[in-house]
Amino acid sequence: MKISLLLPALFALTASAQTLPSTPKRPVVDTYFGKAVTDNYRWLEDMNSPETKDWFKAQGDYTNSVLDKIPGRNQLVETFVAYDKLKPVRYNAIEKRGNRYFYRKTLPSEKVSKLYTREGLTGPEKLLFDPIAYDKTRTYSVSSFSPSPNGQLVTIALQEGGAEVSTLYVMNVATRTFQPEKITAAGWVQWMPDNSSFVYTPRNSMDVKDPKALTDMKARLHRIGTEPSQDPDLFSRANDPTLGIRPEQIPILYLSDDYTKLYGILASVDNRADAFIADPSSLGNATLQWKRLAAPTDSVYSFLKLGSQLFLYSVKGTPKGQILVTDAANPNPSTATVLLPQGKLNITGIVSSKDYLFVTLNDGINDQIRQYDPRTNQWADVKLPLTGSAWLMTLDAPRSNDMILAVTSWKQPTTYYAYNPVTKAMTPSVFNVPATYPGVDELVVEEVEVPSHDGAMVPLSLIYKKGLKRDGSAVCFMEGYGAYGYSATPYFSTLPLAMLNKGVIIAQTHIRGGSEKGQNWYKAGYKTTKPNTWKDFIACGEYLVNNKYTSPTHLIGMGTSAGGILIGRAITERPDLFAAAISNVGCNNALRLENSPNGPVNTPEFGTVKDSTECMALYEMDAMQHVQNGTKYPAVICVGGMNDPRVITWQPGKFAAALQNASTSGKPVLMQVNYDNGHFTEDKAVTFRNFANMFAFALWQAGHPDFQASAQQTEMAGRK
Numbered sequence: 001m002k003i004s005l006l007l008p009a010l011f012a013l014t015a016s017a018q019t020l021p022s023t024p025k026r027p028v029v030d031t032y033f034g035k036a037v038t039d040n041y042r043w044l045e046d047m048n049s050p051e052t053k054d055w056f057k058a059q060g061d062y063t064n065s066v067l068d069k070i071p072g073r074n075q076l077v078e079t080f081v082a083y084d085k086l087k088p089v090r091y092n093a094i095e096k097r098g099n100r101y102f103y104r105k106t107l108p109s110e111k112v113s114k115l116y117t118r119e120g121l122t123g124p125e126k127l128l129f130d131p132i133a134y135d136k137t138r139t140y141s142v143s144s145f146s147p148s149p150n151g152q153l154v155t156i157a158l159q160e161g162g163a164e165v166s167t168l169y170v171m172n173v174a175t176r177t178f179q180p181e182k183i184t185a186a187g188w189v190q191w192m193p194d195n196s197s198f199v200y201t202p203r204n205s206m207d208v209k210d211p212k213a214l215t216d217m218k219a220r221l222h223r224i225g226t227e228p229s230q231d232p233d234l235f236s237r238a239n240d241p242t243l244g245i246r247p248e249q250i251p252i253l254y255l256s257d258d259y260t261k262l263y264g265i266l267a268s269v270d271n272r273a274d275a276f277i278a279d280p281s282s283l284g285n286a287t288l289q290w291k292r293l294a295a296p297t298d299s300v301y302s303f304l305k306l307g308s309q310l311f312l313y314s315v316k317g318t319p320k321g322q323i324l325v326t327d328a329a330n331p332n333p334s335t336a337t338v339l340l341p342q343g344k345l346n347i348t349g350i351v352s353s354k355d356y357l358f359v360t361l362n363d364g365i366n367d368q369i370r371q372y373d374p375r376t377n378q379w380a381d382v383k384l385p386l387t388g389s390a391w392l393m394t395l396d397a398p399r400s401n402d403m404i405l406a407v408t409s410w411k412q413p414t415t416y417y418a419y420n421p422v423t424k425a426m427t428p429s430v431f432n433v434p435a436t437y438p439g440v441d442e443l444v445v446e447e448v449e450v451p452s453h454d455g456a457m458v459p460l461s462l463i464y465k466k467g468l469k470r471d472g473s474a475v476c477f478m479e480g481y482g483a484y485g486y487s488a489t490p491y492f493s494t495l496p497l498a499m500l501n502k503g504v505i506i507a508q509t510h511i512r513g514g515s516e517k518g519q520n521w522y523k524a525g526y527k528t529t530k531p532n533t534w535k536d537f538i539a540c541g542e543y544l545v546n547n548k549y550t551s552p553t554h555l556i557g558m559g560t561s562a563g564g565i566l567i568g569r570a571i572t573e574r575p576d577l578f579a580a581a582i583s584n585v586g587c588n589n590a591l592r593l594e595n596s597p598n599g600p601v602n603t604p605e606f607g608t609v610k611d612s613t614e615c616m617a618l619y620e621m622d623a624m625q626h627v628q629n630g631t632k633y634p635a636v637i638c639v640g641g642m643n644d645p646r647v648i649t650w651q652p653g654k655f656a657a658a659l660q661n662a663s664t665s666g667k668p669v670l671m672q673v674n675y676d677n678g679h680f681t682e683d684k685a686v687t688f689r690n691f692a693n694m695f696a697f698a699l700w701q702a703g704h705p706d707f708q709a710s711a712q713q714t715e716m717a718g719r720k
Helices: 003-009 012-016 050-067 073-085 280-284 494-500 519-523 531-546 563-573 590-595 600-606 612-621 650-662 684-701 711-719
Strands: 028-032 035-039 090-097 100-106 114-119 125-129 140-147 153-160 167-172 177-184 189-191 197-200 219-223 233-235 250-255 262-267 275-278 291-294 300-306 309-314 322-327 337-340 346-352 357-362 367-373 378-382 389-394 403-408 415-420 425-428 443-451 457-465 476-480 505-509 555-560 580-584 635-641 669-674
Touching (some): 028 612, 035 612, 050 669, 050 684, 100 140, 114 140, 140 189, 189 250, 262 280, 291 300, 300 346, 322 346, 367 389, 443 531, 457 531, 494 684, 555 563, 555 684, 563 580, 563 650, 580 684, 650 669, 669 684
Parallel strands (some): 476 555, 580 635, 635 669
Antiparallel strands (some): 028 035, 090 100, 100 114, 140 153, 167 177, 197 219, 250 262, 300 309, 367 378, 389 403, 443 457, 457 505
């Protein structure tokens, strides 16, 4: 039976659900550079208002009442759990200090990882910290950890409910006991070589909804055993008024791998380094003596010190990137020597071990890695075991050449190899645990290029089971991101595998805003050129329909986070192209992004309403502002996490409200509200439920037979 024959029963399930909460329109008119813009749902931005809280609660309850009745939803969760059990143990975040290894380990029966240590690769494993046992009344997970240089102390950052806002503790490794102090709203740290102090940059608040949590932050120094409230401010707008630090820039301190240089970074979403250098011996001074290392105009994406040289990954005048080298003591990007010139492949990153520099390059989809020995000035290729994505993890860069090479592809689960850059030998790592998943051998990977609205050729990756009938009847799940220059490189996940094994086509778009074709590709989906991002996505959908991979009644579109701009504008521009859409923790109200806690730091990527040109670009990106009354929109599920510090819940919430009031298609628009989640979470049980909800809703609306009500269910729903 063709899926299209099941379409008349698509909406019967909602008949037995509770009533969709209504959302009143309360117009607020803003004028931006002469343009009047009406916001009917501004009142939803007050997350402390009882009325707003009640609205989100009612929307979430209604959504759950619908999702709970979708056939196949619970079976999806069971499939995720079953696939997870096929890998008996998972290791990640592996660090080495001397001969002591630190790492996270998760068993299939565990929701979150535990922290372990062992002496040497074959030494007995010891449990260092279990976040669940630490407080069984809370849902803690380890957001990060950092061992001291001698491996005798380790910082452990605990977060709750996927909030990404952590409390930092210091543990004595030998006794597994905590020091008395704790530091709130802190996570990542950089230890000093004395093993008794570290630098860190805390948020201003533990509240993810605090609009000032990420402004005027301060990099501090903490000495073990002292009161955190007395930690000195080393690097900030207040402490360094001559450096031109903006309120939204995040000051971060860290040392070179050999501890001889102190770097200060003013972090934002701008990939270009805004960086300074100082002597670590000046840490005892009231004010550090900073020298400029790289300004944003130098277009240095990253840098690292190796011996007496500083290596720079730069894109200045080279859209595909180049590697420069300069004196580490007195770096100057403008006079640096070109070590690796721009070539056909995109340079995407650099790392180092004790003696070697490694450069990752990409052909738009697949990675290559080259290594460089500064002592001999010799280059060599790292021979990868498969095509796909690859990255090197340095375990103890200042003292060791020990490395782990990780590789994955659309069909290959992530595999760890121990890599020795001296001998170039590659062997399976002791931390690699193979797993065999059903259906993988039956998958086909097809890489094509699709003409967009302006003739640009957009890469599109297709994964599907052998024997696909190109008659338009298959459900297709198409995803895109297109922001910050992030490329959609191949990866393996059991979540889409569950859909692939049900005959669903997975389509990964490589749209402008990513860097698949270099920096020009990124800048062609950025600020004023952002419309290319969703127009490329639409072009990919049209290609899939025109070539009969799928049809508009079976096409699903999904965008996550900044991808909310993509999916929101795709369905408001071409509502007829999609059966269903998912805005997962999506930015759907770009014009108001700066009024959210994480908004100001994102202005380098999307723009600011304070600039007339950028303001109009933000209006064009704003999906909520492009919802038109009386339009037949596809079925939509918006997802928000109440603990999300990146995209505040009212962003997808306002979009859902606008669609519910405007759409005349009769198709459901749901607002899923996660109270135990943030932007994402490590908790597998929450993750599996969240993705099963999104996937089941979309597959139901796209007519997949495993997610349709039976004739009996449809008849019973109609009687109620």
